[in-house]
Amino acid sequence: MTMAEKPRKSAQIITRVTEDDRAWVDRESARQGLDPSSFIRMTLRKARQQTERPMVDA
DSSP states (O other): OOTTTSOOSOOOOOOOOOHHHHHHHHHHHHHTTOOHHHHHHHHHHHHHHHHHSOOOOO
């Protein structure tokens, strides 16, 4: 299998956000020392982990 045939590990998502949301992403990513795309990927992973976590009775 050549590099051209190798399946991609990720896919690109393009979305529109409000100016306020974009400004928040920029501020939060800078605060955490990340570029905006890394911050968004990290945030999505955290959200997915929370929704996939099994419910535990308290």
